[in-house]
Amino acid sequence: MIESIPLSRMGRPGFDGAAISIKGAKKSFGQxxxxxxxxxxxxxGEFFALLGPNxxxxxxxxSLLAGLARPDAGALSVLGFDVGRDYRQARRAVGVVPQELxxxxxxxxxxxxxxxxxxxxxxxxxxxxxxxxxNLQLRDKADSNMRALSGGMKxxxxxxxALVHRPSVLILDEPTAGVDxxxxxxxxxxxxxLNEEGMTILLTTHYLEEAQTLCNRVAMMKAxxxxxxxxTQNLLAxxxxxxxxxxxxxxxxxxxxxxxxxxxxxxxxxxLGLENFAEVEQILAACRTAxxxxxxxxxxxxxxxxxxxxxxxxTPR
Amino acid sequence: MRGFTxxxxxxxxxxxxxxxxxxxxxxxxxxLYMLVFAQVLDHHAEVYPGVSYREFLIPxxxxxxxxxxxxxxxxxxxxxxxxxxxxxxxLLPPLxxxxxxxxxxxxxxxxxxxxxxxxxxASLIFFPHLPxxxxxxxxxxxxxxxxSAVLGLLAGIWSEKFDQLAAFQNFIIVPLTFLAxxxxxxxxxxxxxxxxxxxxxxxxxxxxxxxxxxxxSDIPPLESxxxxxxxxxxxxxxxxxLLSRGWRLRS
Ligand SMILES: Nc1ncnc2c1ncn2[C@@H]1O[C@H](COP(=O)(O)OP(=O)(O)O)[C@@H](O)[C@H]1O
Ligand SMILES: [Mg+2]
Numbered sequence: 185m186i187e188s189i190p191l192s193r194m195g196r197p198g199f200d201g202a203a204i205s206i207k208g209a210k211k212s213f214g215q216x217x218x219x220x221x222x223x224x225x226x227x228x229g230e231f232f233a234l235l236g237p238n239x240x241x242x243x244x245x246x247s248l249l250a251g252l253a254r255p256d257a258g259a260l261s262v263l264g265f266d267v268g269r270d271y272r273q274a275r276r277a278v279g280v281v282p283q284e285l286x287x288x289x290x291x292x293x294x295x296x297x298x299x300x301x302x303x304x305x306x307x308x309x310x311x312x313x314x315x316x317x318x319n320l321q322l323r324d325k326a327d328s329n330m331r332a333l334s335g336g337m338k339x340x341x342x343x344x345x346a347l348v349h350r351p352s353v354l355i356l357d358e359p360t361a362g363v364d365x366x367x368x369x370x371x372x373x374x375x376x377x378l379n380e381e382g383m384t385i386l387l388t389t390h391y392l393e394e395a396q397t398l399c400n401r402v403a404m405m406k407a408x409x410x411x412x413x414x415x416t417q418n419l420l421a422x423x424x425x426x427x428x429x430x431x432x433x434x435x436x437x438x439x440x441x442x443x444x445x446x447x448x449x450x451x452x453x454x455x456l457g458l459e460n461f462a463e464v465e466q467i468l469a470a471c472r473t474a475x476x477x478x479x480x481x482x483x484x485x486x487x488x489x490x491x492x493x494x495x496x497x498x499t500p501r
Numbered sequence: 502m503r504g505f506t507x508x509x510x511x512x513x514x515x516x517x518x519x520x521x522x523x524x525x526x527x528x529x530x531x532x533l534y535m536l537v538f539a540q541v542l543d544h545h546a547e548v549y550p551g552v553s554y555r556e557f558l559i560p561x562x563x564x565x566x567x568x569x570x571x572x573x574x575x576x577x578x579x580x581x582x583x584x585x586x587x588x589x590x591x592l593l594p595p596l597x598x599x600x601x602x603x604x605x606x607x608x609x610x611x612x613x614x615x616x617x618x619x620x621x622x623a624s625l626i627f628f629p630h631l632p633x634x635x636x637x638x639x640x641x642x643x644x645x646x647x648x649s650a651v652l653g654l655l656a657g658i659w660s661e662k663f664d665q666l667a668a669f670q671n672f673i674i675v676p677l678t679f680l681a682x683x684x685x686x687x688x689x690x691x692x693x694x695x696x697x698x699x700x701x702x703x704x705x706x707x708x709x710x711x712x713x714x715x716x717x718s719d720i721p722p723l724e725s726x727x728x729x730x731x732x733x734x735x736x737x738x739x740x741x742x743l744l745s746r747g748w749r750l751r752s
Contacts, residue, residue, distance in 0.1 A: 213752075252592055253752045272595035280593055286586035290515055302507025303594035345590070 196263040196277070196352065203228040203353050203384035204249065209258035211244055218244045220408040221258065226401075228263075228352075231376075231385045233395035233416075235492060236405035242388045243283050245405075246357050250280045262353055276304060279346030283357035283388075285338050287330040293317070293341055294326045297348050304349035316344040319374045321367065336363040343371065353384045360391060372398060396420075396488035404495055411499045416488065423494050424486030425457045428464055431480040432471060439474040442467060453480065505600040508591065512608030516574055523570070523612060528619045531566040535559065539627055548686050549717045556628050560714040561683035563620040564645060564707045571613030571646045572653040572674055575605045579657025580666050583750075592751060598744035602654070602737070609650035610643070617642060637722060638713030641729070645706035648733040649674075654740050658749055677703045687719050702732045 204226040211219040218241045226232045234242050247253040248260055251267050251274070260267045265274035288296060297316070298308035317323045320340040325333060333341065339359060346354060354375070360368045376398065379385050389395055395402060395416075402419055404412040412419065431453045432438065438446055438454055446454040456467060464483065471478055516523040538558050545554035582588035591601065632638045652674065660666040681703035687695050698704050709725035712718035718725075744750070 247752075250593055251751065252589060254747060272597070275593060275595040280589075282586075282589055284586050286589060288582075288585075288587045288590065290518055299507055299511050300590060300594070302510075303504050303591065303596060305503045305595065307503070349594075 199264050200228070201264050202226060202261075203230070203263060204386060205259075205261045205264075206245070206249070207259045209245065209248055209260060210256045211241075211248060211253065212256055218408055219248075219255075222405075222408065222410060224403060224410055224413070226384060226386055228384050229379070229382055230401055231379045231399045232387065233399035233402045234386060234388045234405065235392065235395060235402060236388075237496065239407075240405040241408040242405060243357055244408075246280065246283075246355055246386075246388070249355065250278060251275055276349065277351055278353045278355060279349065279351035281339075281342050281346045281354075281356045281359050283361075285335060285342070285362070287333075287338050287341065289329070289331045292327050292329050293322060293333070293344075296330060296341060297344055300345045300348045306349055312350070313344075313348065316347055319370075320344055321370055336367055339363055340367070340371065347378075351383070353386065354378065355386045357388050358390065359387070360389060360394065368394075392489040392492055393487070402488070404492065406496060406499055412495045419491050420486045420488065423491040424488070425459065426461065426486055427455050427457050427484045428467060429453055429455045429480075429482045429484060430467075430471075430478055432476040433479050436476060439470050439476070441470050455484075458483075504594060504596045505604050508596065508600065508604035509608050512574070512578060512604055513611055515578060516608075516612050523574070524615055524619070527566050527570050527616050528623070531562050531616075531620045532623055534562050535624065535627060549715065552715050552717065556715075557686070557711075558684065559621075559624045559628055560711045561707050563617050563624065564642070564710045565678050565681075565683050566620050567613040567617035567642060567646055568649040568678055568703065568706070569674070570616045571609040571650040572656070572670070574609035574612045575650050575653030576657040576660070576666055576670070577653075578605065579654065580660050580663060583657070583661070584663070588750065598741055602741055602744055605654055606647060606650040606737075609653060610646040613646035613650065614642065617646075632714050633716035634713045636713075638710060640726070641706060641710040641713055644726070644729045644733055645703075645710065648702065648706065648729060648736065651733060651736045651740055655736065655743070658740065658743055661749070677701055680704075681707045682719070683707060702729060705729045 202225040204224070206222060206224040209219050209222045210217070222241075222245065224245075234245070236242055244253065248255045249262065249267060251271055254268070261270075262274045262277045265277060267274045291299065294313065294317075297313045301308040301313075314323070317326055320343060322337065322340055322344065325337060330338065330341065339362060343356070343359060346356075356375070359371065363371065372394070375385060387395065387399065399416055401415050402413070403410050414422070429449065431451070433452065435452060437443065442454075442456065446456050449455055458464065461483070468478070535555075535558065539555040542554050547553055548557040579588075582591070656666055656669040660669065680698065681701055682698070687698050687704065690698065705720060705725035705728045708718045708720045709722050709729065712722040712725070
């Protein structure tokens with residue numbers, strides 16, 4: 185691996201505003217309002233997750249940022265460049281990995297990457313292209329035709345294509361859909377490195393544990409609006425609690441003091457939410473007093489999936 | 502500039518990689534037309550003094566082949582990219598509407614010229630004479646190719662399915678080329694049809710091109726030049742404005 189090359193051309197000299205700024209973005213398709221006046225800011229250097237159920241409007245928002253669609257109202261900019269008025273600078277600043285698995289069947293992987301460099305007005309940088317291929321584990325596929333690649337490989341070529349012009353902001357729309365576990369980890373290792381070197385990352389995903397481990401801040405969208413926006417830590421602290429899962433043997437009930445606060449799980453297991461970890465001691469004491477033998481015990485951390493489910497449920501459409 | 506040259510190169514490479522279909526097939530079918538007509542209609546009266554019917558056919562057929570191929574290049578490239586979704590590779594980079602326009606149109610013209618050039622070379626077998634006005638010939642070939650490449654671009658932008666593109670081609674382009682005097686001089690038509698033909702821009706391309714070939718034509722070449730040039734200019738402005746607005750490309 186060639187470690188010496190800086191991976192990305194970071195930021196915009198002398199500009200310390202938001203990497204992505206969206207103010208009052210509206211977009212309708214016919215009668216249907218896909219985005220209802222959405223505001224969002226992503227700061228430079230963030231690893232930001234945009235979460236939401238299918239149809240929430242994530243891809244539509246990304247299309248507006250990338251200039252693939254035009255907003256009906258609102259102002260969107262990347263590193264201070266308006267996506268409409270300063271479209272050349274704005275598009276040079278972003279790399280987008282589209283949600284759809286698109287490719288041009290006429291070309292090989294390397295040809296695809298050289299063409300994409302040219303479209304961005306730069307001479308294909310074979311060192312950088314090799315580095316991308318290496319990091320995305322595509323080196324032995326460099327001269328294969330795009331048609332001959334598996335879905336996961338095509339997805340990684342899309343990531344390489346988005347990075348070929350060394351953008352300051354990388355937007356990934358469900359990049360890990362259809363990519364196996366091992367390659368997902370390689371991908372995240374690489375993206376994380378880019379982020380550490382200063383690249384701003386905006387990510388949408390349905391794998392919430394990915395968002396939880398990678399992202400410093402999270403926005404949750406529903407029906408064209410942002411309904412929650414905070415640091416990952418705050419969201420976890422405010423909406424999810426650690427829990428204790430235990431089993432006292434098949435068919436045996438919990439003592440009365442515990443039963444009201446417990447959720448029954450399959451196979452005779454119960455889950456109890458915890459305010460703090462000291463409560464574990466009281467729960468165990470209650471079981472001992474009732475003469476119950478604990479067969480199984482597990483302490484679970486708060487997780488983003490629970491936060492997500494709760495926030496989605498609590499917010500009316 | 503590099504954005505434009507890359508896209509232009511890619512468009513040329515696209516048809517070159519399948520040149521069997523995009524260059525050889527149209528060449529063969531045009532030569533078959535020539536061969537068949539040359540045999541069957543050899544005794545047809547001279548169209549112009551000193552120009553036999555089969556000679557008359559050559560520039561018309563060459564122009565028709567060029568027009569169909571340049572149309573086909575822009576329109577099929579665009580519709581394929583739209584349907585497969587890889588049009589995003591062109592929409593995401595900072596390419597200007599003019600760069601996109603110029604790259605698609607010029608690449609289509611290269612294909613038109615390649616087919617037309619080969620047809621002309623092969624026709625030397627039947628008609629071993631050099632063109633009367635080579636410069637005029639080239640100007641009309643350029644304008645005609647440009648006009649039909651731009652029409653192809655418009656058709657590709659407009660169509661959302663293959664069916665729609667096929668309809669555009671079969672109900673607009675093919676009739677206009679066939680009724681543009683490829684196979685006959687408009688002077689041989691009844692007056693009403695002659696007047697109607699006057700509204701067909703393809704007529705002027707073919708007639709002007711033929712003037713470059715033989716030095717005789719139905720319409721004064723300057724008139725043809727102005728009409729074809731005017732149409733090409735107007736349609737170019739239209740497609741540039743559609744590209745700038747992102748019509749049917751950036752929803
Ligand atoms: N081109 C389009 N035409 C009509 N409706 C669309 C179009 N694109 C998106 N939508 C609608 O807008 C909503 C948001 O879609 P999308 O942004 O793709 O959601 P997400 O990416 O969050 O799953 C969906 O209800 C979808 O059906
Ligand atoms: Mg989506």
